Amino acid sequence: MKYIVVLGDGMADRDIKELGNKTILDVAKKPNIDGLKGIMGMVKTVPDTLKPGSDVANLAVMGYNPLECYTGRSPLEAVSIGIKMKDSDVAIRCNLVTLSDEEDIKKRKMIDYSAGEISTDEAKELIKAVEEALGDSEFKFYPGISYRHCLIWDKGQTGLNLTPPHDISDRVVGEYLPNNDKIFNLMERSYDILKNHPVNTKRIKEGKNPANSIWLWGEGTKPRIENFYKKTGLKGAVISAVDLIKGIGISAGMESIDVEGATGTLDTNYKGKLEAAKKTLLKDGNDFVYIHLEGPDECGHHGDIEGKILAVERIDKNIVGPLCKELRDAGEDFAMLIMPDHPTPIETKTHSSDPIPFKIYRSNAEKGSVEVYSEKNAAKGGIFIEDGYTLLSKFINNTL
Structure with a gap:
């Protein structure tokens, strides 16, 4: 059978x-x-x-x-990518998203939680840029598939009450931004890294949504x-x-x-x-x-x-x-x-x-x-x- x-x-x-x-x-x-x-x-x-x-x-x-x-969503995704998590690691889902272009991040709107279902090849270039700019001994970014990627936070925190981006489509993101300063800082800085990236310049010329920000959510520890x-x-x-x-x-x-x-x-x-x-x-x-x-x-x-x-x-x-x-x-x-x-x-x-x-x-x-x-x-x-x-x-x- x-x-x-x-x-x-x-x-x-x-x-x-x-x-x-x-x-x-x-x-x-x-x-x-x-x-x-x-x-x-x-x-x-x-x-x-x-x-x-x-x-x-x-x-x-x-x-x-x-x-x-x-134990959380992102640890399961980390396993799929081939990441070997330590017991002290926290994995966090890292979406590539499209936000509107207001100067203040708190006034931006979630235009597209998948950045137009961006291709995996394009996404890898963007996550590489994010890792080069924001990655360090505490934070490391790993590419996944399409808009779905992973952040590993060494000795990180859980219980952050982070909001999935697909839950706030077409909404102003201000009230859904993380209270944790480190996570907020990564998301805020990512916009300046990605908004004029050649991948996004090309996508805009082609009439596609740019992947102009990361959005972090779904944190958790090593699965059991x-x-x-x-x-x-x-x-x-x-x-x-x-x-x-x-x-x-x-x-x-x-x-x-x-x-x-x-x-x-x-x-x-x-x-x-x-x-x-x-x-x-x-x-x-x-x-x-x-x-x-x-x-x-x-x-x-x-x-x-x-x-x-x-x-x-x-x-x-x-x-x-x-x-x-x-x-x-x-x-x-x-x-x-x-x-x-x-x-x-x-x-x-x-x-x-x-x-x-x-x-x-x-x-x-x-x-x-x-x-x-x-x-x-x-x-x-x-x-x-x-x-x-x-x-x-x-x-x-x-x-x-």
Whole structure:
């Protein structure tokens, strides 16, 4: 038996006026997902005492209780980049963002939390410039993917209450700036380093948003996550373009599979992810694969209704349908869990702690009904799992 989690990041939503008070999942054309004869229910992936980040939510979906193992987002991303953290280190997520150009940083607006989803090659040049100007024995900047990078603070502080930039899109940043003088100083100085950098001069000429500042958030200490094989008895792999998800997998002793052209956006390399999933399950001997697709979340953060619908439809067409066919053609029994990690509602453009819908299909024991996979239909099923981290074991052990 092979086990697959198809994770459409942020694809759950609330009723949208422009869609006739329906959700993205209500209206998206997804015949492969809807056509699976499986069971549906609702699950709460984010405990009430934690913020609804993809870090907390994906830990829960992977079967880990975030209340016990969560030490912060950026340490998981640091693992993915290959950073060897000391116990005394604090890792901090370093976004490249686009701020408006007021002289006083407190009056600037968060124009774009991803700097136009800047390319990794461009971003590396900018982070190199930041490291050369601001890096020292206390602070070191490491390049990641696209707009997502990492700062390691030697003997640093936690509990800084830093704000994710995607939570303040289109807002003046003054009240969200850090109270810590050292972190504030790094962010403030970065603007002067980046605003006239040749990479940004070129981007502006091309009509793109410049990555004119860093934004620091998501701090934490070295992660502590139980080995996935020891926990479940399954050899597992993760397929994602996002450092966070790679870091969770690596920290859990899973294989992290890199796919060329995987971007974490609507236009990611779906074919490459599909081929990687087929190979890891049918040739490389892995029993479990976690396929993470970031597109719906990115569109949700931008308030892009049509883009988010398209992201869900592409997951259905390019991942779920062909992967099910390949496994059936290979004569392989499989179970598939389809779900988001959290909602990213169009109306708020940020994450929510609302419960999310899941669907479970088993090729050798079909049960339930063929029904549109949506928040409303999943809620009607009567299954509600309060502790989201328990869903994975129920899925693996077929106890729902």
